[in-house]
Amino acid sequence: MTAEELQRAHLTDPRADLVTGRIIARLDAYLERNPLGRLFTAGPGFTPTISFIKRERLPDPPPATAPDLVPDLMVDVLTPDQRPKEILARITDWLRAGTDVVWVFEPQRSVARIYRREGTEEFIAAEGAMRGEELLPGLSFPLTEVFPPGS
Numbered sequence: 001m002t003a004e005e006l007q008r009a010h011l012t013d014p015r016a017d018l019v020t021g022r023i024i025a026r027l028d029a030y031l032e033r034n035p036l037g038r039l040f041t042a043g044p045g046f047t048p049t050i051s052f053i054k055r056e057r058l059p060d061p062p063p064a065t066a067p068d069l070v071p072d073l074m075v076d077v078l079t080p081d082q083r084p085k086e087i088l089a090r091i092t093d094w095l096r097a098g099t100d101v102v103w104v105f106e107p108q109r110s111v112a113r114i115y116r117r118e119g120t121e122e123f124i125a126a127e128g129a130m131r132g133e134e135l136l137p138g139l140s141f142p143l144t145e146v147f148p149p150g151s
Helices: 003-006 014-033 082-098
Strands: 037-041 050-054 072-075 101-106 112-116 122-125 130-133 140-142
Touching: 014 037, 014 050, 014 072, 072 082, 082 101, 082 112
Parallel strands: 072 101
Antiparallel strands: 037 050, 050 072, 101 112, 112 122, 130 140
């Protein structure tokens, strides 16, 4: 990408940024009560938006920034300019690399998808809820808590 293309690119999307913040808040609150691992976040315009690594896989002492490990959970919040083919290729790469679960949130449609390494995929409608399943047991939050009204 040239410097000019970079200047024209929409590296952040206010809705995506808000959704990201709301997801991080829910995951942080859960991990405060259940210290199963650590969240790492990327800067604006980078993916994945959020990653989680189980505590037993983290180096001791835990690093301040994301270690060079395949995360157990990857979370991506889509922006309107992302292409479906690129998104699916990225998800496939993460799962092939060893990520157990990938969550993809679509603020434009107020829906989410869960992709699992064993090959299953689940669509979560706007009135549905995200669940931590075996990776983050007991975690559950409705999508209405993370998507801004009218998105």
